[in-house]
Amino acid sequence: MSLQVILGNFALILFVLMVVTGAIWFLDVFYLAKQRRATADRALAEFDARNNKLTADGIKIDHNSSRGAIEAALLRQPTWIEYSGSFFPVIALVFFLRSFLYEPFKIPSSSMVPTLLVGDLILVNKFTYGIRLPVINKKIIAINDPQRGDVMVFKYPKDLSQDYIKRVVGVPGDKITYENKRLTVNGKPVEYTALDDYLDDEHLVYNKQYRENLSGVAHKILNNEQAASLNLGDVKTFPHSENCSYKYEGFTCVVPAGNYFMMGDNRDNSADSRYWGFVPDQNIVGKAFFVWMNLGNLRRIGGIH
Template identity: 80%
Template sequence: MTLQSILGNFALILFVLMIVTGIVWVLDVFHLSKGRRAAADRALADYDARTAKLTADGIQVDTNTTARRAQIEADLLRQPTWVEYSGSFFPVIALVFVLRSFLFEPFKIPSSSMVPTLLVGDLILVNKFTYGIRLPIVNQKIIQINDPQRGDVMVFKYPMDMSQDYIKRVVGVPGDKITYENKRLTVNGKPVTYGALDDYLDDESLVYKKQFTEGLTGVEHRILNDERAGTLNLSDVRDFPHKDACTYSYEGFTCVVPAGNYFMMGDNRDNSADSRYWGFVPDKNIVGKAVAVWMNLSNPRRIGGIQ
C-alpha cells in the first residue's frame, strides 16, 4: 500500500487515530489516573503533617487550608495535555468511525458522469449496510443482507485503482446479458424502455444534450445522450478480467455479466468512463448504495433522495 493510498483512505486514518487515542484513554483510566491519585494523596498527607507540626509549634499557618488542599489536589490530578486531548477525542473518533464504516458515509460528486441524476458538487449519503455488513478498511463482507439490483446507484472501488471511489448505476447483475447498440440498452434480450424529455443544458460544456427517461426493470431515471458522440469509442476499451465475456463492435457491445460481478454505467452516457471501457465491478469492491443528496453548497434545492 503506497503512502498516497494510505492518505487517501480516510477510514484507515480514522482507525489509526481511534486505536491511538483509545490506548491512551485506557492507559489513563487504569494506570495513569491511579498514579496521579496516589501522588495527590501523598502530597495532601505531607501538607496535613506540615500544617499540624507548625500549629503544634505555635506557628501561624494558612487560615484557608481547605482551599489550599483543594488546589494541591486539583494540580496533581490534572491530566497532561496529551492525555486530556486523547480522552476527549477518542469517543468522537470512535463514533464517527462506526457510523462511516457500518451505517452511512458521505461522499462528494467530483465529475459529471452521473448527470442529470447527480451533479458536480452534490454531497451524498451512501448506505453502507444495505448490501451487507463489511469489515472496515479491508472491505470484507461478513454478513449478507441484500444484493445490488438493476437501477441502483452504487459507490464502489474502481477496479483499476482501489484507492479511488467511483459512483455509477447498476445496469447488469450476475448472469445478465447486456447489449448496448445505437445508445440503447437491451437486458436479457428485452429492450429497455425510453421516453423523450426536453433537451438538457450541460453546465460544463454549455451544450444541449438529448435527455430521456430510461425504464431499467421498473426503475425509471433520466439519462443524457450526446448526438456528437458515437455509441462507443473502441480505442478507449482496456483489458480487464472476464473481457472474453464481451464482444465489441463500432455499433456497440454485448457482455454477459460473470458471477459475483456487476456491470456499471453512468447516466451521462457519452461522458462516462464505466464498465463499457474498464470492465466489471466485483462484489468485493462494493462500498454501498447512494441514497440521498444531503447538500450542494451552490444549489441547496438539490437536497433529496436519489432515483
C-alpha cells in the first residue's frame, strides 16, 4: 500500500488512532493505575508513620489536607494517558458509525449535476450492499446488490485513495449501449422525457435536461449538444476492456460478473466507466441517500433520487 493511499485513507488513520488510544487506555486500567495506587499506598503509609511518631512525641499537627494532596498527586494520570482515555471512546464510536452505518462525503465536482451539486454534503449508507471489514473493505456479510439507478460511492479503480460517486447504469451481465447520448440496456431503449433547459451557473450556459427512467428509477440528466457522445482519445485501458467495443457515436459494453458500469448524470461532464472501465464489487463504499447540508443552499437538504 503506497503512502498516498495510506494518507488518503481516513478509515485507516482512524483505525490506527483507535488502536493506539485503546491500548493506552487498556494499559492504564489494568496496569498503570494499579502501579500508581501501590506507589500512593506506600507513600501514604510512610507519611502516616512519620506523623504518628510526631503525634506520639507530643507534636500536634493537622495532616489530613496534606495527606489528601499527596494521594491526589500520586494518583493523577499523566497528560498523555488522560487525553488518550478521553479520546478513545469518541474515536471508537466515530470509527464504528462511519465503518458500518453511515459515512459523510462532500461533492467536489459537477459530474452528478443536477442530482448532486458541488458543495452538497451527503450521507452514504455503508450496510445497504453488505457488511464490510473496515480499512480493507472486504465484504463479510452479503445483504443487497447494487441496482440500476442507485447513486453509489466507490473507490476509483485507477486510484484507490480517491472516492467517486456516480449512478449505477449496468449490473453484472447487462449489455449497455450508449449511442447519440441515449442508453440502451439489454436491447431495450431507456425512456427519456424532455424538461426545461438547465442553466449551468459555473459556465453560464444552458444544457438540455431530460428525465431518464432507468429500470423504474426516474432521475434527471444533462446533455451538452455541442459535445460529442464519446471522446475516444480519453478512453483508457482497463480490466475486461475486451467486453467493450467503441466507435465515434458511442460504445457497447457487457458488464462482467462482480462488476458495475457507472455513469454521471451530467453526461458530457463526467469521467466514468465509459473512459476508465468497470467498478469491481470490492471497490464499493456504499449507497448515497441523503443531502444533509449545503452551506450555500439550505434548500438542497433532502433525499437523493
